[in-house]
Amino acid sequence: MDVKLVVFLSLLVNMVTSYKPTHEKTWAVQLEGGREEALRIAHKTGATLVKKIFGDYYLFKDENVRKARTKKDCEKMLKAEPSVKMVKEDVLHTRQLYAQHQGVVLNDPLWGYQTYLHSGLVHMNVLPAWERTRKGEGVVVGVIDDGIFTNQPDLRDNLDLGLSYDVFRGTEDPTPYMPQSSHGTNCAGIIAAVHNNSFCGVGVAYKAKVAGIKMFSGAITDISDAQEASALSHEHQHISIYSCSWGPSDWNNALEGPDTVAREALVMAAREGRDGKGSIFVFSTGNGGTYGDSCAYNGYINTNNTIGIGGLLQDGSIPSFAEACTSVFAVTYSRDYTGDTANLVVPYRSSGCRTSVSGTSPAAAMAAGVFSLVLSAK
Numbered sequence: 001m002d003v004k005l006v007v008f009l010s011l012l013v014n015m016v017t018s019y020k021p022t023h024e025k026t027w028a029v030q031l032e033g034g035r036e037e038a039l040r041i042a043h044k045t046g047a048t049l050v051k052k053i054f055g056d057y058y059l060f061k062d063e064n065v066r067k068a069r070t071k072k073d074c075e076k077m078l079k080a081e082p083s084v085k086m087v088k089e090d091v092l093h094t095r096q097l098y099a100q101h102q103g104v105v106l107n108d109p110l111w112g113y114q115t116y117l118h119s120g121l122v123h124m125n126v127l128p129a130w131e132r133t134r135k136g137e138g139v140v141v142g143v144i145d146d147g148i149f150t151n152q153p154d155l156r157d158n159l160d161l162g163l164s165y166d167v168f169r170g171t172e173d174p175t176p177y178m179p180q181s182s183h184g185t186n187c188a189g190i191i192a193a194v195h196n197n198s199f200c201g202v203g204v205a206y207k208a209k210v211a212g213i214k215m216f217s218g219a220i221t222d223i224s225d226a227q228e229a230s231a232l233s234h235e236h237q238h239i240s241i242y243s244c245s246w247g248p249s250d251w252n253n254a255l256e257g258p259d260t261v262a263r264e265a266l267v268m269a270a271r272e273g274r275d276g277k278g279s280i281f282v283f284s285t286g287n288g289g290t291y292g293d294s295c296a297y298n299g300y301i302n303t304n305n306t307i308g309i310g311g312l313l314q315d316g317s318i319p320s321f322a323e324a325c326t327s328v329f330a331v332t333y334s335r336d337y338t339g340d341t342a343n344l345v346v347p348y349r350s351s352g353c354r355t356s357v358s359g360t361s362p363a364a365a366m367a368a369g370v371f372s373l374v375l376s377a378k
């Protein structure tokens, strides 16, 4: 006989004879006669009575599955007892706490700070929405703002440069005019910050694309009716959602809205965009609450063509900046300007990351992210 074969065979024989069961078998057994009868059956069958489960159900185990008899034998013996009504092998099942989505493990360092997406008292239940949607894939959100930094590590890969636009210069370059102009970059990040890229946090709809539509050269900008009209209708067949975190002045109850041409553009895009389904316009309701401003005066949200979004604090309370009016369609998570320890994670300027933006600007962006999820529902 070949030496190798002999060695192999003796190894095999050794393996078989030295085999020890690593798992004992357990059964749930329903029986009449109480604990005494259970003990009697245990003794008779050689199984061990582990405990009473409840009522007339008892847990038995057999540690000698391979030694004395097979598992089937013990099961058979248990079933053969007249007092036994039911024998069910106790097997394992996988169950999951619905509150915890342990499957989502991201390397974005501030993912844990983004409790408003997944845990926290006020959160937007985004994790189950990620499971039921394509996370915004196929949706382009136009961020009408002060631009988007094109090399921002959390936005670079989710930026649609071809659909971006500078309304002042007529170019596609959304880069902000000033290095400190980060408002649009913040909002774009809330919507679609790249996920699992070991940087900053993650966007609500991290597979959506954002287009930067630059309509502000600073925090307050004078813009013509025509320029505003081109922003509000830019590429409306390809841009599904316009995220607008701006509006009329916040402190003097200015009765203002889109002027003639801008209004026509808005109505047209809201009707004809998205292949006739209508582009979705999301507007912030304003931060003038502190000054007693009311969003009832705001013509950008006081129209059936837009969705007005306010903010809520992490404990569910109303922020100091909140403006009250009937045009507040919904609120999303936000944070207050002073004394609020909550986090709101955004990409900042060209290469940074911040945890502290406030107001209805991030709130509207967050809603635009949620609507992107809705549009990408499976």
Ligand SMILES: *[C@@H]1O[C@H](CO)[C@@H](O)[C@H](O)[C@H]1NC(C)=O
Residues within 6 Å of the ligand: 103, 104, 105, 106, 107, 196
């Ligand atoms: C994120 O990336 C890490 C590797 O850095 C990987 O282990 C993990 O599965 C990724 N998570 C998701 C949800 O893609």
Ligand SMILES: *[C@@H]1O[C@H](CO)[C@@H](O)[C@H](O)[C@H]1NC(C)=O
Residues within 6 Å of the ligand: 267, 304, 305
């Ligand atoms: C919505 O607004 C448009 C004008 O923008 C108007 O023609 C239309 O009647 C309005 N619809 C409703 C249901 O109020």
